Amino acid sequence: MTFRSKVVSRKHAEIFVDNELVYIRDTGSSSGTFLNNKRLSPPNECSPGFILRNNDIIQLGVDYQGGTEEIYRCVRMRIELNDNEKDYSSQQYNIKTYHSIQNLTKRKVNEDVHVEECCICLYAIAPFQALFVAPCSHTFHYKCLRPLLANHPGFVCPLCRHYSDLDANVSVEVEEVKTMLTSLKEAK
Numbered sequence: 001m002t003f004r005s006k007v008v009s010r011k012h013a014e015i016f017v018d019n020e021l022v023y024i025r026d027t028g029s030s031s032g033t034f035l036n037n038k039r040l041s042p043p044n045e046c047s048p049g050f051i052l053r054n055n056d057i058i059q060l061g062v063d064y065q066g067g068t069e070e071i072y073r074c075v076r077m078r079i080e081l082n083d084n085e086k087d088y089s090s091q092q093y094n095i096k097t098y099h100s101i102q103n104l105t106k107r108k109v110n111e112d113v114h115v116e117e118c119c120i121c122l123y124a125i126a127p128f129q130a131l132f133v134a135p136c137s138h139t140f141h142y143k144c145l146r147p148l149l150a151n152h153p154g155f156v157c158p159l160c161r162h163y164s165d166l167d168a169n170v171s172v173e174v175e176e177v178k179t180m181l182t183s184l185k186e187a188k
Helices: 084-102 142-151 174-187
Strands: 013-018 021-026 033-035 057-060 075-078 131-133 139-141 154-156 163-165
Touching: 021 033, 084 174, 131 142, 139 142, 142 154
Parallel strands: none
Antiparallel strands: 013 021, 033 057, 057 075, 131 139, 154 163
């Protein structure tokens, strides 16, 4: 990763994986690498690896000249590690939602019709309306949700608080989708 900062050196710190654990170490930076506000090593010395956990805060460098200009500010990051079980269950949820969207037009004659509502305005979600379907599969009127998209590319669902990068790559081959759907059918 690179940053436009005068306080972060070119080889400031290193993040690596060993035995399925994620570590960080300072690689001899002068302005310091901090994990949850604790400096990892003295200036210009390499540190041992420290285990990273969800919601840890990493800080690279310290503010210089009061941090009045952006280029002299330290870089802070909150760590979010993917939990494979959680990812698998959310992936299955998304596939089930995909199937339910596919089956929206297939309705039995005697079946009650369930009408979804937008959780922002509480009006019905109806055909021919401009809608926004979040990556977590929650649906909103685009008009209602548009102010929340001001933080683009980041989006936080107002229902489940799931964070999504709206600029993330969406290139998925047709064969990959078929494989996912086939594996879901076999799992049932």
